[in-house]
Amino acid sequence: xxxxxxxxxxxxxxxxxxxxxxxxxxxxxxxxxxxxxxxxxxxxxxxxxxxxxxxxxxxxxxxxxxxxxxxxxxxxxxxxxxxxxxxxxxxxxxxxxxxxxxxxxxxxxxxxxxxxxxxxxxxxxxxxxxxxxxxxxxxxxxxxxxxxxxxxxxxxxxxxxxxxxxxxxxxxxxxxxxxxxxxxxxxxxxxxxxxxxxxxxxxxxxxxxxxxxxxxxxxxxxxxxxxxxxxxxxxxxxxxxxxxxxxxxxxxxxxxxxxxxxxxxxxxxxxxxxxxxxxxxxxxxxxxxxxxxxxxxxxxxxxxxxxxxxxxxxxxxxxxxxxxxxxxxxxxxxxxxxxxxxxxxxxxxxxxxxxxxxxxxxxxxxxxxxxxxxxxxxxxxxxxxxxxxxxxxxxxxxxxxxxxxxxxxxxxxxxxxxxxxxxxxxxxxxxxxxxxxxxxxxxxxxxxxxxxxxxxxxxxxxxxxxxxxxxxxxxxxxxxxxxxxxxxxxxxxxxxxxxxxxxxxxxxxxxxxxxxxxxxxxxxxxxxxxxxxxxxxxxxxxxxxxxxxxxxxxxxxxxxxxxxxxxxxxxxxxxxxxxxxxxxxxxxxxxxxxxxxxxxxxxxxxxxxxxxx
Amino acid sequence: xxxxxxxxxxxxxxxxxxxxxxxxxxxxxxxxxxxxxxxxxxxxxxxxxxxxxxxxxxxxxxxxxxxxxxxxxxxxxxxxxxxxxxxxxxxxxxxxxxxxxxxxxxxxxxxxxxxxxxxxxxxxxxxxxxxxxxxxxxxxxxxxxxxxxxxxxxxxxxxxxxxxxxxxxxxxxxxxxxxxxxxxxxxxxxxxxxxxxxxxxxxxxxxxxxxxxxxxxxxxxxxxxxxxxxxxxxxxxxxxxxxxxxxxxxxxxxxxxxxxxxxxxxxxxxxxxxxxxxxxxxxxxxxxxxxxxxxxxxxxxxxxxxxxxxxxxxxxxxxxxxxxxxxxxxxxxxxxxxxxxxxxxxxxxxxxxxxxxxxx
Numbered sequence: 001x002x003x004x005x006x007x008x009x010x011x012x013x014x015x016x017x018x019x020x021x022x023x024x025x026x027x028x029x030x031x032x033x034x035x036x037x038x039x040x041x042x043x044x045x046x047x048x049x050x051x052x053x054x055x056x057x058x059x060x061x062x063x064x065x066x067x068x069x070x071x072x073x074x075x076x077x078x079x080x081x082x083x084x085x086x087x088x089x090x091x092x093x094x095x096x097x098x099x100x101x102x103x104x105x106x107x108x109x110x111x112x113x114x115x116x117x118x119x120x121x122x123x124x125x126x127x128x129x130x131x132x133x134x135x136x137x138x139x140x141x142x143x144x145x146x147x148x149x150x151x152x153x154x155x156x157x158x159x160x161x162x163x164x165x166x167x168x169x170x171x172x173x174x175x176x177x178x179x180x181x182x183x184x185x186x187x188x189x190x191x192x193x194x195x196x197x198x199x200x201x202x203x204x205x206x207x208x209x210x211x212x213x214x215x216x217x218x219x220x221x222x223x224x225x226x227x228x229x230x231x232x233x234x235x236x237x238x239x240x241x242x243x244x245x246x247x248x249x250x251x252x253x254x255x256x257x258x259x260x261x262x263x264x265x266x267x268x269x270x271x272x273x274x275x276x277x278x279x280x281x282x283x284x285x286x287x288x289x290x291x292x293x294x295x296x297x298x299x300x301x302x303x304x305x306x307x308x309x310x311x312x313x314x315x316x317x318x319x320x321x322x323x324x325x326x327x328x329x330x331x332x333x334x335x336x337x338x339x340x341x342x343x344x345x346x347x348x349x350x351x352x353x354x355x356x357x358x359x360x361x362x363x364x365x366x367x368x369x370x371x372x373x374x375x376x377x378x379x380x381x382x383x384x385x386x387x388x389x390x391x392x393x394x395x396x397x398x399x400x401x402x403x404x405x406x407x408x409x410x411x412x413x414x415x416x417x418x419x420x421x422x423x424x425x426x427x428x429x430x431x432x433x434x435x436x437x438x439x440x441x442x443x444x445x446x447x448x449x450x451x452x453x454x455x456x457x458x459x460x461x462x463x464x465x466x467x468x469x470x471x472x473x474x475x476x477x478x479x480x481x482x483x484x485x486x487x488x489x490x491x492x493x494x495x496x497x498x499x500x501x502x503x504x505x506x507x508x509x510x511x512x513x514x515x516x517x518x519x520x521x522x523x524x525x526x527x528x529x530x531x532x533x534x535x536x537x538x539x540x541x542x543x544x545x546x547x548x549x550x551x552x553x554x555x556x557x558x559x560x561x562x563x564x565x566x567x568x569x570x571x572x573x574x575x576x577x578x579x580x581x582x583x584x585x586x587x588x589x590x591x592x593x594x595x596x597x598x599x600x601x602x603x604x605x606x607x608x609x610x611x612x613x
Numbered sequence: 614x615x616x617x618x619x620x621x622x623x624x625x626x627x628x629x630x631x632x633x634x635x636x637x638x639x640x641x642x643x644x645x646x647x648x649x650x651x652x653x654x655x656x657x658x659x660x661x662x663x664x665x666x667x668x669x670x671x672x673x674x675x676x677x678x679x680x681x682x683x684x685x686x687x688x689x690x691x692x693x694x695x696x697x698x699x700x701x702x703x704x705x706x707x708x709x710x711x712x713x714x715x716x717x718x719x720x721x722x723x724x725x726x727x728x729x730x731x732x733x734x735x736x737x738x739x740x741x742x743x744x745x746x747x748x749x750x751x752x753x754x755x756x757x758x759x760x761x762x763x764x765x766x767x768x769x770x771x772x773x774x775x776x777x778x779x780x781x782x783x784x785x786x787x788x789x790x791x792x793x794x795x796x797x798x799x800x801x802x803x804x805x806x807x808x809x810x811x812x813x814x815x816x817x818x819x820x821x822x823x824x825x826x827x828x829x830x831x832x833x834x835x836x837x838x839x840x841x842x843x844x845x846x847x848x849x850x851x852x853x854x855x856x857x858x859x860x861x862x863x864x865x866x867x868x869x870x871x872x873x874x875x876x877x878x879x880x881x882x883x884x885x886x887x888x889x890x891x892x893x894x895x896x897x898x899x900x901x902x903x904x905x906x907x908x909x910x911x912x913x914x915x916x917x918x919x920x921x922x923x924x925x926x927x928x929x930x931x932x933x934x935x936x937x938x939x940x941x942x943x944x945x946x947x948x949x950x951x952x953x954x955x956x957x958x959x960x961x962x963x964x965x966x967x968x969x970x971x972x973x
Contacts, residue, residue: 047780050783050784051780051783051784052783053783134713134785135784135785136785136786137783137784137786314764316764316767316768318771368632368635369635369636369639369953369957370956370957371632372632372957372960373956373957373960375763375764375767376695376696376763376764376767377903377956377960379696379764379767380696380896380899380900380903380952381952381953381956383896384896384900384949384950384952384953385949385953387896387945387946387949388946388949388950391942391943391945391946392943392946394942395939395942395943395946396938396939396942397937397938397939397942397943477631477632512892516771516775519768519771523768552779552782552783553779553783555775555778555779556775556776556779556780556782556783558772558775559772559773559774559775559776559777559778559779560772560776561772562768562769562771562772562775563753563754563769563772563773563776566754566758566761566765566766566768566769566772567754567757567758567769570761570765
């Protein structure tokens with residue numbers, strides 16, 4: 001069917017030989033590519049259904065009765081594939097980009113049709129052949145979900161095909177829309193999904209701020225947004241995006257033209273409001289959200305530490321969780337009355353110096369033997385260290401000291417005495433959040449100051465090329481050990497906070513998954529970039545925590561995310577300057593060269609002389 | 614400038630010494646610990662000769678499997694210069710798909726009626742699955758990264774490993790699956806005073822056949838020659854008319870097939886398969902590859918067998934001698950410690966790396 005739609009060759013009609021001055025138009029949208037993207041989309045959709053994601057996700061309602069997360073995934077994929085397939089190919093040098101047109105729409109429709117068709121075939125196939133003994137999630141329920149739960153399956157499947165085709169077409173059309181409209185549409189829909197998906201957060205916020213009316217207007221009691229609420233969110237968000245896209249520059253200009261004092265008052269007023277909101281936010285959001293944010297903060301601390309080791313110094317450490325465990329276990333042994341062997345029962349603040357010392361020592365112990373190893377060996381050896389640490393803690397050998405698999409219980413909460421000596425006990429998630437935020441701020445400040453310091457520059461030089469750095473006078477041994485120790489110390493603070501927050505620790509909390517999660521955080525955020533770590537921690541630890549019912553798919557998503565980031569955006573979402581430069585050196589130098597040539601040509605043209613070859 | 618030179622030299626001297634001294638210290642400590650543990654353990658006479666023999670056989674069988682998986686690491690490292698972290702999961706995928714076929718054969722009654730034929734079918738299935746998975750991963754994830762900085766393919770392969778593990782979890786469920794029993798390979802054989810489990814004998818034989826096949830393939834076929842040529846120098850090989858991309862695919866397929874065969878053997882010995890089953894064997898096989906000298910094909914086998922023996926004898930011989938309780942829990946620790954020590958003291962491995970200079 002789709003083949004029949006592909007009679008035209010992918011190249012445009014042959015360009016007649018044109019005189020030099022004429023503009024040559026680059027080839028436009030390729031239908032062959034659209035077909036391929038459709039096939040890929042269809043296969044992904046089938047996988048999505050086969051691993052049980054469709055069934056699991058459909059329990060989460062986004063717009064009550066209208067849209068759930070499962071169908072969102074089902075619809076989003078053709079849309080994105082349509083968008084990708086209909087993206088105008090970049091024009092090569094000497095060509096002018098073709099104008100977007102009906103070909104975009106057709107390509108998008110084709111993508112949607114092909115992927116829908118594949119999923120439909122799969123649903124029919126499942127009816128005939130029972131593959132459930134092997135693929136445990138392929139149930140009749142799944143087949144009926146694919147048919148949109150319609151009693152008449154043929155109708156349902158036709159509906160499916162229609163939906164995917166239309167969504168693919170919309171994806172294809174997005175390229176044709178004017179920029180402001182496109183950004184309004186995409187932004188509005190994104191916000192509807194966000195507000196619907198993270199209803200816990202928004203609900204908690206509105207209830208905390210005593211705005212029950214808004215809460216009950218937006219959200220239905222059965223979960224998800226009301227249709228009216230969704231429309232409201234869409235209109236507000238879309239108009240904001242529209243204004244920003246069309247008027248943003250004008251507003252920015254007006255702000256810059258303000259007299260200095262006025263501008264300053266706007267700036268500081270905004271900052272003060274932000275700080276105030278942040279200060280009352282933990283109490284406002286309530287225990288559940290605060291607990292999620294606690295975890296985000298702890299991962300942020302680890303991310304900041306690993307960012308120094310991997311992002312700045314370029315030492316890929318896959319056993320980073322070992323330092324986290326050192327922090328947690330040292331805290332537990334020193335503060336808990338239930339510690340099996342030694343139980344000095346220190347307070348948290350007295351224990352912290354020992355924790356840092358232990359972590360620094362651990363950094364030294366891990367760092368020294370690996371000083372001379374090259375990058376990929378280092379990764380595996382540190383992975384080995386992480387596993388050794390976990391296995392030793394679990395083993396009977398260390399059981400008398402660290403409690404083995406039973407762990408250490410009864411770790412007391414942190415206590416601070418205020419001015420009159422009355423104790424403040426940090427025993428609830430919102431209270432812990434203040435401490436976590438404080439430590440995160442300190443860690444962020446430290447790594448920000450370290451980045452451009454002497455040792456920070458040494459790390460970056462070492463990352464680019466060890467031999468050259470050494471030749472330039474960087475002491476490699478010192479720089480590597482410093483990186484390991486700093487990273488270890490930051491992770492151990494995270495571990496200490498984790499131990500006091502949870503109150504009991506077990507060796508199984510410290511497995512390879514933690515190391516990988518932190519690695520994903522810094523890679524998605526952008527290696528060497530502090531804002532990247534912050535964003536990464538929120539997205540990669542916060543979102544899975546909020547959507548805990550879909551934990552099964554968290555690590556699959558991490559894996560796919562790692563691959564996609566490495567293939568398409570290795571510098572991360574918020575790249576650091578240096579790393580981006582290293583990765584795109586060639587392109588940048590080419591761009592600079594092209595610019596140079598063009599400038600020379602222009603100058604030559606202006607002076608009336610023939611351009612130099 | 615002139616003045617600061619001697620100081621710089623002095624600093625260089627001290628720093629070389631710092632690392633040197635640490636490494637020497639570590640060396641001495643290791644030797645003393647190993648010798649002391651071994652002496653105690655042997656002189657105490659807790660374990661009888663037949664127990665030692667059992668441990669050796671177990672280590673050999675185990676090591677043979679590590680060696681087979683290690684071949685994949687070595688082949689890929691040889692030609693692309695990066696560690697394919699997902700290789701352990703490629704091994705798992707063959708084992709997992711093999712299980713479903715074995716289960717079906719068993720329920721048809723074919724499994725115990727025609728054991729040889731069934732094993733051959735499963736072997737073919739798991740080898741084909743693993744090679745297919747390896748090639749798909751290569752095409753999707755590694756091909757676009759041919760000229761990227763070193764760490765990027767490594768991180769991608771970590772992502773591939775996670776994706777595979779949790780994709781298999783989603784597809785086939787998280788529960789551990791048990792291969793059906795095969796009555797004809799239960800029980801023991803007595804060969805030259807060694808009391809060998811039939812499965813272990815089968816595994817040792819199978820590993821040997823696979824190794825010989827691989828060695829023949831790499832040394833004596835056209836495809837093998839092109840693999841060696843690409844490992845030596847990609848660009849020159851391309852100029853000489855070798856199809857580099859095709860060779861890379863063949864290499865991944867070959868490494869995957871070996872991992873798939875190892876998957877069947879592993880399943881015969883341990884019976885169970887689940888979605889994380891590839892992780893630890895994968896890392897140990899990597900250790901084996903490094904131990905033998907990465908990029909070196911006979912080295913993978915030597916490294917595998919050495920690691921297998923160390924892992925089965927090590928806890929009893931050394932750790933028990935040091936008075937550590939329940940040393941068997943720590944056999945993985947021994948393996949990881951071996952990896953670390955090898956990389957510190959002899960990063961080129963027992964037989965030496967076969968790498969061109971610029972990769973080292």
